[in-house]
Amino acid sequence: MESVLGIITVLGRTLAHEHLTIDLSSNKSDDSNLNDDAAMLEDLQQLKAAGVDTVVDVTNRGMGRNIERMQKLSTQSGLNVIASTGYYKSPYLPPEVERLSVDQLCAVMEKEIVEGIEGTKVKAALIGEIGTSDQMTDLERKVFEAAAMAQRKTNVPIYTHTTLGKQGLEQIRFLVEHHVNPAKVVIGHMDLNPDMEYYIRIAEYGCYLGFDTIGKTSYQPDELRAKNIASLMSQGFGNSILLSLDITRKSHLKRYGGYGHVYLFEKFIPMLYEQGLTSQDVDRLLIDNPSTWFLQ
Ligand SMILES: [Zn+2]
Structure with missing residues (x-):
């Protein structure tokens, strides 16, 4: 598949949902603009030292995606970085989502996957993160329809954003009804809605569950995330889980006094071991599952 520096054949140890650049500051504070690349690089170097090979960047059109900076960060850190196409959610959808038809939105995504992003040769290797609000808005539905169409044409994976883990069932149903192969889909931010029955109903479609806000303990304690992962694994859903931090x-970055990306290895994975997971189990979550999601 395509990384921002060219074709790679192996993902290796992978974080499935991150943002090397993002700018949501128009609706939030300046803190939501990841524009300090030196601070980001320090976090990425710590990930590399912890054994990470690849970071999937789910920043898309309208979210402050910056291919040139992503390339630099990839080169400097030695990490593979995978770029996305797509549109986030209301109110972060750029005006073109309203202006263009579903077919035209599909064509925009397809072009970024097949030809390259914003005049560069860098190709998007997935559609993400496409999101829903508390309820799916009309514009969000338009994006989901276009994304489903682009997925069918290109077979790239889709990563969704749910708001606090809600609407996950609606999302997977929508995508399956629109003939997307569920094995290519991750329903995101599931760890913000700790409900085992809900997890299983979604996973039974054959898609992945994103436990991708690890470290955001103001929403959910990480001990609970670890416990729920162990429980899903013991019930046979160990192949359905992907991990990330969504910084x-x-x-959140170390240089700013935050927990930093390396928190996943320093603090969270030990919690998984406490829940009885083995290092093979952890490899399954970080290596095997991302690889299957992308390459099958
Ligand atoms: Zn998100």
């Missing part, structure tokens, strides 16, 4: 704020 989107400068204040």
